[in-house]
Amino acid sequence: MSLITALARLEAVGTGRAQPTATVRHRHLSDHPLVFVPLTTAGETGAPLGALVGTDRDAPRLLVVPQPRDRDLRFTFLADLADVVLPYIDAYADSVEAAERTETDPETGKRVKVAAELCADAPQLIVPSRTGLDFVRLLGRSMRFRRTVEQDPDAPYPAPPRVPLLGRWLTHYGERARVPGSSLLLALTDVLSRHWATGQSGLEDEHLGALLAWIDPPQGLTGAEAARRAELARDAEGQLLCPPAGPATDPAFDNKLLAPAIERYDRARTALAAAEDPLEADDRLAALTRAEREVRDLVESGTRPTWDAVWRGLDLLRALPEGAHVEGRWTRDRWSFTGHRDRVLAGEPPQPRRDDAVTAANKLATREREQARLEAQEALDDPLVMAGRRLAGEAFAGEVTDVVMAYSEGKRPSPRPLVTVRTDDRPHLAERGKVYRSLGGKPQSAEFVGQEADGVLVLRVLDKMGRGKEPEPGSVPEKGDRVCFTLFEHEQRGGAKLPDPEETPWTHGGPPGEPAPEAPDTVTAEDVL
Amino acid sequence: MTTVDFDPGAAAGRATDAILHDTLHGTERGVVVDSPPGAGKSTLVVRAALELAAAGRPLMIVAQTNAQVDDLVLRLAEKNPDLPVGRLHSSDTDAYDAALDALPQVRTSAKAADLGGLPVVLSTAAKWAHVKVDEPWRHAIVDEAYQMRSDSLLAVAGLFERALFVGDPGQLDPFSIVGSEQWAGLSYDPSASAVTTLLAHNPELPQHRLPVSWRLPASAAPLVSDAFYPYTPFRSGTSHGDRRLTFAVPSDGSGPDRVIDEAAESGWGLLELPARHTPRTDPEAVRAVAAVVRRLLDRGGAATSERAPDPTPLTADRVAVGTAHRDQAAAIRAALADLGVPDVTVDTANRLQGREYDVTVVLHPLSGRPDATAFHLETGRLCVLASRHRHACVMICRAGVTDLLDDYPSTEPVQLGTLVKFPDGWEANHAVLSHLREHRVPWHP
Numbered sequence: 001m002s003l004i005t006a007l008a009r010l011e012a013v014g015t016g017r018a019q020p021t022a023t024v025r026h027r028h029l030s031d032h033p034l035v036f037v038p039l040t041t042a043g044e045t046g047a048p049l050g051a052l053v054g055t056d057r058d059a060p061r062l063l064v065v066p067q068p069r070d071r072d073l074r075f076t077f078l079a080d081l082a083d084v085v086l087p088y089i090d091a092y093a094d095s096v097e098a099a100e101r102t103e104t105d106p107e108t109g110k111r112v113k114v115a116a117e118l119c120a121d122a123p124q125l126i127v128p129s130r131t132g133l134d135f136v137r138l139l140g141r142s143m144r145f146r147r148t149v150e151q152d153p154d155a156p157y158p159a160p161p162r163v164p165l166l167g168r169w170l171t172h173y174g175e176r177a178r179v180p181g182s183s184l185l186l187a188l189t190d191v192l193s194r195h196w197a198t199g200q201s202g203l204e205d206e207h208l209g210a211l212l213a214w215i216d217p218p219q220g221l222t223g224a225e226a227a228r229r230a231e232l233a234r235d236a237e238g239q240l241l242c243p244p245a246g247p248a249t250d251p252a253f254d255n256k257l258l259a260p261a262i263e264r265y266d267r268a269r270t271a272l273a274a275a276e277d278p279l280e281a282d283d284r285l286a287a288l289t290r291a292e293r294e295v296r297d298l299v300e301s302g303t304r305p306t307w308d309a310v311w312r313g314l315d316l317l318r319a320l321p322e323g324a325h326v327e328g329r330w331t332r333d334r335w336s337f338t339g340h341r342d343r344v345l346a347g348e349p350p351q352p353r354r355d356d357a358v359t360a361a362n363k364l365a366t367r368e369r370e371q372a373r374l375e376a377q378e379a380l381d382d383p384l385v386m387a388g389r390r391l392a393g394e395a396f397a398g399e400v401t402d403v404v405m406a407y408s409e410g411k412r413p414s415p416r417p418l419v420t421v422r423t424d425d426r427p428h429l430a431e432r433g434k435v436y437r438s439l440g441g442k443p444q445s446a447e448f449v450g451q452e453a454d455g456v457l458v459l460r461v462l463d464k465m466g467r468g469k470e471p472e473p474g475s476v477p478e479k480g481d482r483v484c485f486t487l488f489e490h491e492q493r494g495g496a497k498l499p500d501p502e503e504t505p506w507t508h509g510g511p512p513g514e515p516a517p518e519a520p521d522t523v524t525a526e527d528v529l
Numbered sequence: 530m531t532t533v534d535f536d537p538g539a540a541a542g543r544a545t546d547a548i549l550h551d552t553l554h555g556t557e558r559g560v561v562v563d564s565p566p567g568a569g570k571s572t573l574v575v576r577a578a579l580e581l582a583a584a585g586r587p588l589m590i591v592a593q594t595n596a597q598v599d600d601l602v603l604r605l606a607e608k609n610p611d612l613p614v615g616r617l618h619s620s621d622t623d624a625y626d627a628a629l630d631a632l633p634q635v636r637t638s639a640k641a642a643d644l645g646g647l648p649v650v651l652s653t654a655a656k657w658a659h660v661k662v663d664e665p666w667r668h669a670i671v672d673e674a675y676q677m678r679s680d681s682l683l684a685v686a687g688l689f690e691r692a693l694f695v696g697d698p699g700q701l702d703p704f705s706i707v708g709s710e711q712w713a714g715l716s717y718d719p720s721a722s723a724v725t726t727l728l729a730h731n732p733e734l735p736q737h738r739l740p741v742s743w744r745l746p747a748s749a750a751p752l753v754s755d756a757f758y759p760y761t762p763f764r765s766g767t768s769h770g771d772r773r774l775t776f777a778v779p780s781d782g783s784g785p786d787r788v789i790d791e792a793a794e795s796g797w798g799l800l801e802l803p804a805r806h807t808p809r810t811d812p813e814a815v816r817a818v819a820a821v822v823r824r825l826l827d828r829g830g831a832a833t834s835e836r837a838p839d840p841t842p843l844t845a846d847r848v849a850v851g852t853a854h855r856d857q858a859a860a861i862r863a864a865l866a867d868l869g870v871p872d873v874t875v876d877t878a879n880r881l882q883g884r885e886y887d888v889t890v891v892l893h894p895l896s897g898r899p900d901a902t903a904f905h906l907e908t909g910r911l912c913v914l915a916s917r918h919r920h921a922c923v924m925i926c927r928a929g930v931t932d933l934l935d936d937y938p939s940t941e942p943v944q945l946g947t948l949v950k951f952p953d954g955w956e957a958n959h960a961v962l963s964h965l966r967e968h969r970v971p972w973h974p
Contacts, residue, residue, distance in 0.1 A: 509716065
């Protein structure tokens with residue numbers, strides 16, 4: 001935890017309210033996000049119990065699996081989910097704009113610009129918490145290798161059409177969410193705790209109700225009291241007033257309400273199957289519908305508070321103005337969306353179960369680059385974030401007290417003015433260390449020459465002054481200017497190109513061989529319980 | 530200088546011969562050499578490079594930092610001034626040590642094509658990754674291979690046919706600034722060390738070990754070996770009487786002076802401050818570190834060793850301060866400047882890797898902490914900090930770290946398929962602390 005976050009958390013404890021750690025919003029928020037509040041069944045990994053999903057905060061679609069261990073009902077749920085999610089995704093796939101993309105020319109090996117399509121906007125998925133992200137990945141993994149009847153007529157338990165496709169999209173979104181600064185799939189607790197510091201631990205911030213209680217406590221309560229109420233308060237029947245944001249449910253809910261309701265549903269279903277005449281069947285069908293209704297009501301009672309909380313959190317975030325670099329990062333998300341759209345359209349197979357060596361290394365390199373980019377951009381966009389970097393000795397702000405013109409040695413002397421800055425910050429500067437400031441959105445670099453006195457730093461400006469002998473007007477700070485220099489770079493260099501997967505070297509196991517289409521998941525004993 | 534049953538020179542010689550034999554005449558594509566701290570790794574790399582060059586095999590050398598590359602170039606030039614050497618560097622300003630420009634046999638360039646045909650070309654892994662070749666090099670030496678990441682090896686492995694991988698498994702593992710759990714357990718996990726991936730795919734490669742540390746004194750080698758290399762022990766190349774550290778000015782009885790005397794006598798000293806939870810840049814501990822360094826230099830220290838029978842003065846360039854975090858290093862630098870000590874190296878464990886000093890002063894990574902995170906427990910960090918010295922090491926630490934270790938057992942999730950590293954940080958920290966207790970000087974500043 002950085003010093004400024006620690007201070008903000010202390011202040012939150014002292015004042016009883018979460019403290020802002022950002023003055024702008026550092027993540028893109030779509031005007032029409034798709035919110036997904038899933039619940040899972042205790043005791044069986046990845047068995048969905050139900051979900052609220054939709055783009056309209058007043059009219060979520062409730063999907064329920066009344067008997068979560070029944071495979072047919074699960075597939076119905078997944079097919080229904082696909083019916084909600086896929087049209088939402090498709091709506092964004094067709095609206096494109098012309099753009100340029102850099103590609104390696106296969107003949108010359110040179111990087112060239114080619115015209116490409118870029119989706120004008122991308123669908124955005126919001127889940128309540130980080131465990132929700134994992135659940136999206138799990139759903140993606142469990143669906144993308146399913147075979148439909150058309151693909152494999154003999155396989156037992158064929159998946160309804162569209163289910164494997166939804167699996168591929170959820171997998172793509174789950175992977176994209178691992179890229180720092182991306183906004184295709186967001187966990188609301190992550191985004192909220194990026195912008196506010198509460199007086200509780202990071203682990204406790206994972207509870208959406210408690211987190212919102214700190215940020216926006218109800219009248220008359222402190223954040224700590226409200227968070228405690230959100231975590232622990234129960235009604236007369238022992239049920240939590242603020243159910244967990246899922247996907248896991250509260251054990252008291254499972255034991256006292258859910259299990260008996262599912263049990264009644266099972267009995268009603270068995271009874272219906274055993275019905276001997278139509279009249280009896282009619283009655284029993286009505287009983288079954290009633291039992292199913294009961295489970296549905298329970299699932300809705302477990303998800304609706306979270307659903308409302310998610311929208312409340314989005315309102316809080318929308319109140320913040322968007323950071324300057326957020327748009328640029330969203331454009332990368334749009335490229336990512338467009339790329340996957342193209343792979344699906346081209347009929348490519350689903351993402352493999354495991355990355356090969358080259359893909360894994362490329363992904364890691366991208367994410368590290370994006371992480372560094374995100375840290376730099378957040379600081380440049382937001383004085384409060386920059387204050388944290390200044391406090392950590394990674395940046396400094398101050399007033400220019402003197403500018404002395406100087407020139408580089410060599411045949412064509414270029415301007416290398418010496419700028420003296422007085423600052424109260426204590427940057428960790430090394431001799432000849434590089435520092436950067438933003439000049440019209442582009443980084444201008446300078447090097448640290450020395451310290452004249454405590455807090456009086458001399459810098460030599462190195463670039464962005466034009467080609468002439470005299471620096472272009474406005475390119476050199478003037479006496480009296482307020483300046484802010486960072487010790488970290490503002491832009492990230494691209495890494496080296498890795499070999500193609502078919503040229504994987506012997507140190508990494510050699511080429512993976514011809515890509516064989518991944519076999520579908522085999523049917524296990526658990527699948528036919 | 531030798532014990533009855535162990536001749537360090539002969540043992541090290543045998544190991545080196547076997548390594549060179551496998552490198553020059555072996556049939557496998559790779560040879561892996563584990564080297565404990567100060568075991569002559571650089572000497573081995575230089576020797577192997579010269580022999581490969583003499584055998585007429587074009588050689589590329591991959592190191593991890595520019596400082597390491599420059600150091601190897603200078604060592605090669607010192608051993609064989611006639612050997613033409615290429616130094617491939619980045620196009621940044623000050624990309625390499627200006628001392629290389631004074632060497633006529635060293636050609637420097639930012640383009641690999643300019644260095645074609647030279648018997649030896651050296652660069653960093655990051656720069657090599659940008660090089661494209663039609664014909665791979667016959668041989669490569671990868672230095673500090675345990676600090677190289679698997680993805681970084683992936684980027685350069687296509688450049689060579691065979692390679693000698695040299696490194697210290699006990700030092701800091703490479704790290705990534707983003708999570709990489711999704712690849713944990715894969716043999717080619719891009720965030721793992723290059724050697725881990727190499728051996729996972731090529732388990733038959735010959736592995737060697739340098740058995741003698743020439744840097745660590747007889748007082749330090751057993752502790753470092755037991756705590757950090759329990760299954761691959763090594764010995765000190767010198768014995769107890771070979772090295773002496775004396776001070777002209779007698780102790781003034783203060784904590785810093787008493788711990789200096791203890792360290793001069795036994796090789797280890799622990800200056801224990803009262804137990805307390807502190808911020809990372811604990812002002813009291815920072816002042817204590819600075820005070821110890823100031824007194825080390827003020828008291829007219831002199832070191833006698835097997836290298837020089839006459840006492841060498843203990844000057845600022847022979848002393849280093851090690852910390853876990855950069856802000857701690859910055860705070861100590863500021864405190865030293867206040868005391869008028871400008872030239873002592875103060876750096877983090879990551880940057881002190883591979884360096885050597887007569888005396889080191891270490892701010893213990895867990896000092897004053899309320900928790901023991903994986904970062905602070907990392908075995909390699911403590912190992913680096915505790916193995917940079919030729920004579921003595923002084924640790925500065927708040928009391929209560931043993932209790933902290935017991936209160937916070939390791940809670941890192943277990944990943945299936947990953948190689949569990951032994952010893953774990955918890956155990957290594959306990960081993961070091963229990964040894965340091967015997968050299969404890971409690972001090973209330």
